[in-house]
Amino acid sequence: MNLIWVPLLPLLGTLVPLLTERGGRTLCAWATALLPALSLMIILSHAPSVLSGATLKSALPWIPALDLELAFRLDGLGLLFSLLILGIGLLVILYARYYLSPKDSMGRFYCYLILFMTAMLGIVLSNNLIQLWVFWELTSISSFLLISFWSDKREARRGARMALTVTGAGGMALLAGILLIGNVVGSYSLDQVLASTIQIRESGYYPAILVLMLLGAFTKSAQFPFHFWLPHAMAAPTPVSAYLHSATMVKAGIFLLARFYPVLSGTDMWFLIVSLTGLTTLLLGAYFALFKHDLKGLLAYSTISHLGLITLLLGMDTKLAAVAAVFHIINHATFKASLFMAAGIIDHESGSRDMRKLNGLWKYMPYTATLAMVAASSMAGVPLLNGFLSKEMFFSETLHQSTLGSLSWIVPVLATCGGVFSVAYSLRFIHDVFFNGEPIDLPRTPHEPPRYMKLPVEILVALCLLVGILPGYVIGDLLNSASSAVLQGLVPSYSLAIWHGLNLPLAMSTVALIGGLLIYYNRRVLFQFQAQFPEKDAKEVFESLMQSIIAGCRWLNERLENGSLQRYLMLMLLLTIALTAAPMMSLNQTTGSRPQLPADGVTITGAALLILGALATVIWHRKRMIALLTLSIVGLIVSVTFARFSAPDLALTQLSVEVVTIILLMLALFFLPQRTPKESSPHQMMRDLALSAAVGGVVGTLCYALMTRPFHSISEFFLANSKTGGGGTNVVNVILVDFRGFDTLGEITVLGIAALGIFKLINRMRLFMPAGDERGRPWSDDRYPMILAVVSQLLLPLALLVSVYIFLRGHNMPGGGFIAGLITSVAIIQQYVAHGVDFIKDRLKLNYQWLIGSGLLIAMMTGLGSWVAGRPFLTSWFDHFHLPLIGDFELASAMLFDLGVYLTVIGATLLILANLGKLTTAERPVLTKEEL
């Protein structure tokens, strides 16, 4: 069956426990196990071909252009991990059925657990790096949910938060590393990345890639100095610890190292960082494990130590070390999962995990004790058990490496030290818990657990023994195939045997065993020595660090975001100055080489008027009506400026917009206070003046520097093709309706949307309606002056005629849809002003929303019309015709498009102004005679 089903089935399975929870605990457990079991069968059915060296692939394309697809691949390493994840996962499901108390929500627990399983399967089977990362993050999230499962406990919440923060931060580093790899290789496909070893190693990004990828791997697999989250994750229910924190999640980091081993390893940097981190973690974990009184704490530190061991193996420069690493991954998963389960049984049946209280349990639960002792011996590396084999390989490889040059002898010595402590803490686990006198006030009398709670432990312990005694038969093929996937090549020959003769590794094992016995025997001395150091709770340190970061962020946030828009604007302007002034300082000369135009009297007068108008607006800005009048002077000069500098279209547009804007602002001012109170302090005034002058200075200088420099414009193209390709001589209009017609379509859409938005804002507005002007004088009774009414009525046909003329000639002479639309609007608005809304409503039955809609529709249909002719969207067409009497004339599809623009502009302008005007006239309050 297709590989995609392997992670997909458990993903579907997340719903199963929630649905079957009501059917009882046993049913729920069986139903939950069903889909992962199916996945396991799919994996097993593919196993023979993978073991014979094939790599299976399967992909669902998603966005091929971006190299994004749902891609899975199954090779030896993926097979090994899938078997561990699904196999141990199924055992944990069975175990949790008995472990969870009736109070706990079983459905929720299984749901999280299966979600986690899906995520892990996704990581180990992904053939796309981005996809791998998504699953990677999913493991962080689902493990957060699992650790905080007993969310009423403070410890669980804090432990979960810590795990999420550390692994989540590592995930960010991993993403950065993956993006860099994708950048270097040009693809996110794992196949391609694995084939680009040289490319990656020789790229300048290699150090950054390596460090980022290692950060991701080390945080996940609890390597020093990120190891501190793992012991606190032990607040999770024990099945979770057995699954996540021994067999799977922490192994995801190791998996990452192994997966990218062929690409990233082989450099001094890799060997140095990875081996030293592994060695430190190995020693640190082994040493501290001995002093933990909590059963799970001891196992957690031992896990850290073993993860360090695997990392160290991957960081050594021999190929066999990688094989040993893979072998130890298998062995550690089996014995550590069984030990955690045993610890869970002890906790469950005796009510305590404190080794100072737990003593002499052998009498109460001999069967469980035997299983735990076998597993613990495997952890210590006792012969005939699987832990011995991989540890032996490890010792042997430490002797063959030369990672640290002439100092390489230090590695086997320290490895043996780690081995000594590993024996000592294993011994403590066995002796302290099962022997060493009688239990001390335990909450309940210990007894053997239910039959099936022991079954998962039995299976795992049996595997420890089987692998330990018959390694070649049981595990040989799998190990070989996984190792070849890690090495991406031939696996060096090695022999999986218990007896290699009397050699140095055997001596190291012996030293470790005897040394461990001695240390455990003299443990009191060591405990006293260790007691001198004040114990630091990593949780407290972490929490206070987090709190100070949060406080820092809050402080910064309050400074930057205090709710004052003026402050935001000021900060943005300061940033603008910082960003623009710096490059301008590197500009050597302000004046460019382009010859300048001579200034003449008319221009100087215009400029003086413009400047005076702008300054007057600022000076009188608190008297709003006057400011409006001075503003209109500025607008007028701007239109004249456009006319002066050969831009007739702009002059016409600005002139008509100016009229509409001033009318609009006057109408709005009716509903707003007529004056602005004086509330800025002199200090604030000076600051704002300085800031705005600085920005104005930068903009003015930029404008000057720009204008005085010669340039090459792409406009040559438009000038050359306007007549022949667009059928018009007014290039500005041809650009608007033809060359860049799509932009114009977007712009009139925005215009329409803005008008509709305004229409909605005006709707149902509760208004402040002044009954008189600011001095309290009532409004005039004479609403519509006679002369204005008569003159405007006479002007209307003329104005409409002008607008039609402007519209029709637009393609060849200054004019066009925008300008004609504005002129028509002004003509109609004049009627509103002269006659009032009611008068117009009776005579002009136009729905402005419909007008906007039909304008947009016409423009759109014109564009689509070119599809009928098999051309791209908005391709224009034109031709010349001859009619008797009228003569030659031209028809162009762009004209139709311009009609759409014309209608939209009229609709939008009138929708805004007529609705606003309606507010002022509809219910204008009239003062009665008495009030006067």
Place this chain on the structure above:
Amino acid sequence: MEMTYALCVGILTTCGIFLALRGRTFPVVVGLTLLSYAVNLFLFASGRLNVEDAAVLMDEATQYTDPLPQALVLTAIVIGFAMTAFAVILAMRARADLGNDHVDGRLPSITDESSNKERP
């Protein structure tokens, strides 16, 4: 001529930004209008200043002005109007719903030293 033009753009920008930094909505809208004049003039100037060049294709013309900035500015003027309209209607609505015309929607508190000293 270029110097005069740049001076106008600079002063319009200064005035526009100064008004946009005020605390009441109406001066802000007026400031935005001034600022949009400045921006349009700036964009227009990127085609360089020409007094005598032709704007429309003609047989007798040899030099043309750059039509591209003109086309850009033409739509910018119309969109700028829509923006101004939206801002001013929003200001009206804010005054109607919030009871004041301050940009933050609430008057500066009395304890704010920068404001109460100046209030008449």
